[in-house]
Amino acid sequence: MNKPLQPGKSAMQQGWQLCRMCGEASPIQAGEARCPSCDTPISPRIKHSLQKTWALLFTAFIFVIPANLYPITYLLKNNTPYPDTIFSGILSLINTGMPGIALIVFIASILVPILKIVALFFISLVVHFKWQLNPSKQLLAYNIIDWIGRWSVLDLFVISIMMAVFDKGNLLSVYPGVAATSFTIVVITTLFAAQSFDTRLIWDKNINAK
Structure with a gap:
């Protein structure tokens, strides 16, 4: 489930990253990460x-x-x-x-x-x-x-x-x-x-x- 994010701060500032495909939030991880919901490669920002x-x-x-x-x-x-x-x-x-x-x-x-x-x-x-x-x-x-x-x-x-x-x-x-x-x-x-x-x-x- 998506974690409620605090207003006034980005998801990245709160240690979370959003999947651009399905919008699922997951904790920022070191190295390559994949969305736990749709298995799409995700990152805090596009490099x-x-x-x-x-x-x-x-x-x-x-x-x-x-x-x-x-x-x-x-x-x-x-x-x-x-x-x-x-x-x-x-x-x-x-x-x-x-x-x-x-x-x-x-x-x-x-x-x-x-x-x-x-x-x-x-x-x-x-x-x-x-x-x-x-x-x-x-x-x-x-x-x-x-x-x-x-x-x-x-x-x-x-x-x-x-x-x-x-x-x-x-x-x-x-x-x-x-x-x-x-x-x-x-x-x-x-x-x-x-x-x-x-x-x-x-x-x-x-x-x-x-």
Whole structure:
């Protein structure tokens, strides 16, 4: 059973650690420990959580630039390549009378990845410098960005569908461009950055400051 924890102190300060999988509390042990309830490996805090998050965020920031500047697809028609960036693809959807789909692509491919990088970067800065901001709002922002950010893979799904539908041999073919690889890296690194960030650090900085 979970041990009642005193308010105003973290579980770690009281000699307990919580399983991130089931929420079961167990005493902090030396060395590797496992949750007595679900047998998941547990630790008071994720080791080097902030450093891993920083590294992944910087990687995502580097690759988000070519993901938006370089062609994400090449339409090969009669042996003539026609490159399309994410933004030019959005404009093409608008010009062909599909503003709704263009809006979805803009949100999933441009807005969400950039907002996720900025939000995680800001939360990491707050934890690193121990700024006294509302931890509940930070956690809410983290959960929203983490959930919405997973829909960034929608653009990769659209690219794969386009390649399957339009690939007609030498007459009409669609090939992924450099930006497709860069965008994939951005999606993966931001997902891993969110997973590697230990949200308990948000509360530690506020408790330690009291």
